[in-house]
Amino acid sequence: MVLIVILPGVLDADNQGVIPHWRNLKSGLPAKIPSAIGCFKGRMMGRLVVRLWHRRPGEAVAVPFLEVSKARLDRVWKVDALTKELEDFELKKAAARAVTGVLASHPNSTDVHIINLSLTFHGQELLSDTKLELNSGRRYGLIGLNGIGKSMLLSAIGKREVPIPEHIDIYHLTREMPPSDKTPLQCVMEVDTERAMLEREAERLAHEDAECEKLLELYERLEELDADKAEARASRILHGLGFTPSMQRKKLKDFSGGWRMRVALARALFIRPFMLLLDEPTNHLDLDACVWLEEELKTFKRILVLISHSQDFLNGVCTNIIHMHNRKLKYYTGNYDQYVKTRLELEENQMKRFHWEQDQIAHMKNYIARFGHGSAKLARQAQSKEKTLQKMMASGLTERVVNDKTLSFYFPSCGKIPPPVIMVQNVSFRYTKDGPWIYNNLEFGIDLDTRVALVGPNGAGKSTLLKLLTGELLPTDGMIRKHSHVKIGRYHQHLQEQLDLDLSPLEYMLKCYPEIKEKEEMRKIIGRYGLTGKQQVSPIRNLSDGQKCRVCFAWLAWQNPHMLFLDEPTNHLDIETIDALADAINEFEGGMMLVSHDFRLIQQVAQEIWVCEKQTITKWQGDILAYKEHLKSKLVDEDPQLTKRTHNV
Missing domain, CATH: 3.40.50.300 (P-loop containing nucleotide triphosphate hydrolases)
Incomplete structure (x- = not known):
């Protein structure tokens, strides 16, 4: 591993998204690192960002942007020892995964067929005796x-x-x-x-x-x-x-x-x-x-x-x-x-077969019980049905369809506040005095009935606009007026950084909302966001990224906001969870502004499309699918080669 230490002096750039946040990787780091960071914080009067990268054997520790003497680093901890610990940690993660399988395709084939595939991680069985089929093309x-x-x-x-x-x-x-x-x-x-x-x-x-x-x-x-x-x-x-x-x-x-x-x-x-x-x-x-x-x-x-x-x-x-x-x-x-259509048809047929078999089994068992000891003729018929039943059981019965657990998100009632909720008046913004203008003379209002998706290229200012509306950034010129009672809930890509990874979701939510005294009540709240059983009491660091996102949504929802500002909320979520989020947004009583690369979510929840581009915001005349076709037509003009290749496939 290479330990990259970014020292104070580059943190202003970090705040503008130039340097990635170290906490994205924090969940996978040994416990020593957070305490070491705390030590640096005290000694060097500033924050540190720690990131890991795979390195070639023998490659040195890299300290970019600012030279730091090895002696000074050694006063905090032994770099070599920490590097070794991190390497051991990665090896332990790899060792925790066990995979078995048999190659069934020809060794020289361009297709890959593997049978008897099993996959376990930390003893948990993820795949069991299944097959992997990947065909060329x-x-x-x-x-x-x-x-x-x-x-x-x-x-x-x-x-x-x-x-x-x-x-x-x-x-x-x-x-x-x-x-x-x-x-x-x-x-x-x-x-x-x-x-x-x-x-x-x-x-x-x-x-x-x-x-x-x-x-x-x-x-x-x-x-x-x-x-x-x-x-x-x-x-x-x-x-x-x-x-x-x-x-x-x-x-x-x-x-x-x-x-x-x-x-x-x-x-x-x-x-x-x-x-x-x-x-x-x-x-x-x-x-x-x-x-x-x-x-x-x-x-x-x-x-x-x-x-x-x-x-x-x-x-x-x-x-x-x-x-x-x-x-x-x-x-x-x-x-x-x-896939959705085919799976539905197959599952309907499977359940029909399942019910037919269960009816046949019940009928034969009932006949055997009634006439197995009756007259010779009835006894022979009962024996015949018993043999038929045994053959059915031996050949394997159709299994009942096991559907995925249904998931439902929930945003509590926020109550009404009179408009205007937020007014943007002649707002211009740039990050530095000599930097380029991100926005120039913006003028608009948003209320509890607002359902807007912000679109536009990276760097156009979509996330910046949300930060201006929440007060995280201040306008360079102009004014943003907010209702005195409005509560804003902002979901963003780095929200997971605030989670205490050593706490369980249950402990974390009880800590954040001490007014909820009963654990069972909090369990029900967390359960609404798809975290059940052991997931609620396991350390957050052991959860998947998608499960951590659900903890964040539970935390956000129980702030009881009037306005939801959602910046890329679908990252790390599965399709079922995104659909549940869309349903919850549509049932939410307050306003919503969304930044997302997910066309389907935008189609589900947005009533207006605002295009952020060229220092201003314009309302798109059409839905998000029309906007996608507009982007495709731009591709034809900018990259004719791509269009030709696509048509030739």
């Missing part, structure tokens, strides 16, 4: 409830803990790129090690003037990789993900974690692996980039497996759906909508 959406083990399965595949032939190269996108002096373009180009190796080998053979047949093979492979167009292709991918030409030349250390994740995604798309594994690839993207990525992935011709909470994205990309349910992997042909 197919794009799979892996779906299932939060915490069921989707990411764990993807990680096991990516680390080849399942028996995948060596000729199938795998690229698993797991984390953002670490800060460095490299540019995004350099980072993308350097990942294509095959192209670089082939070019070096071709140059060597050309100088030796030998092995002409081998040289021809190398040139054919380089042509297949578009080696002469590699830089243009890398630039095109970065542009599609939102990087302007000037941004492509900036240093990586000047970007936020979200933008560095885009660079990591660009590397994955550039390298064109035989098997590409993506876990929530849209989480750090705006709607423009989501539309571009959807069109780009439609052209992927090998094996793609992606986890996504966006039904719209799954519909646009996937040719097949894998449903992880009840410790099995179930396969469906078609996109998400087709």
Whole structure:
């Protein structure tokens, strides 16, 4: 591991999103780190941000932005010892996962068929005696409830803990790129090690003037990789993900974690692996980039497996759906909508078969009980039915359909307050005196009947607007007036950072809301957000990201806000939870402003679409689906190559 210590002096940049928050990783760190941070805080009069990155063996500890003597660091703790502890922690996590399976496809096949697949983590059985089928040319959406083990399965595949032939190269996108002096373009180009190796080998053979047949093979492979167009292709991918030409030349250390994740995604798309594994690839993207990525992935011709909470994205990309349910992997042909239709039909037929079998069993058992000891004729008939019953039992009975637990979110009644609730009057804003204007002369009002989705490219100021409305930021010019009694609840991507990871959800909520004295009453409240049983009393650090989000929603709802400001609320939530959130928003009595990359959620809850762009806000004349078509038409103008490739698939 590399320990990166960011010292005071760069924290202003951190507050503007330039540097990612360390708490995103805090849940996975040993207990020593928070206390060490506290020690630094006291000695150095400032906060520290601690982040971990995989390193090559022997690579030194990196301390960017400001030189710090080793002696000073050693006064707080031994860096080498801490590094070793963190490495041991990662090894223990990997050791806690056990995977078994048998390769059933031919070792030289481009398809992967694994039978008898089982997956456990810390003794919990996630998959049991199931099969993994991944066929070349197919794009799979892996779906299932939060915490069921989707990411764990993807990680096991990516680390080849399942028996995948060596000729199938795998690229698993797991984390953002670490800060460095490299540019995004350099980072993308350097990942294509095959192209670089082939070019070096071709140059060597050309100088030796030998092995002409081998040289021809190398040139054919380089042509297949578009080696002469590699830089243009890398630039095109970065542009599609939102990087302007000037941004492509900036240093990586000047970007936020979200933008560095885009660079990591660009590397994955550039390298064109035989098997590409993506876990929530849209989480750090705006709607423009989501539309571009959807069109780009439609052209992927090998094996793609992606986890996504966006039904719209799954519909646009996937040719097949894998449903992880009840410790099995179930396969469906078609996109998400087709999966829903097919699954419903199959489950209806399964329940019809189940009820028919149960009726037959009850009838035969009743007949055997009544006539088994009757006349010879009736006894023979009873014996015949008993044999039939035994055959039915031996051949296996149809199981009852076990549906996922229904989930319902709840926002309590907030009461009425007279309009105007919030008035924005001639507001302009920029972060620094010499910085660019984010907004100029905004003028609008919002009330309890407001249902608005904010859209626009990254950096246009969507999250900034929410911070202005809540008072986290102050206008540079103009005024924002709020009703004296209004309560605002803001959900944002870093809300999990406030959670005390050592407490259970039950303990945390009781601490936050001491007026609720009875544990059973609080259990019922938390249960409304999909956390039940052991999940309520386990340390929050042991919960999945999606389950932590539910704790945040429970905490937010019981503030009893009049206005909900939701900034990317769907990150880490499963599809069922997002639908429950949409239902709760629609039943909520107060106002709502939403920033989201999930087209379907916007379609479900927003009555108006406001476009944040070019220092102002304009109302979109149409719904979010019309806005998506508008973004697609922009793609046609900006990237004709993408459109041609999509039509050829």
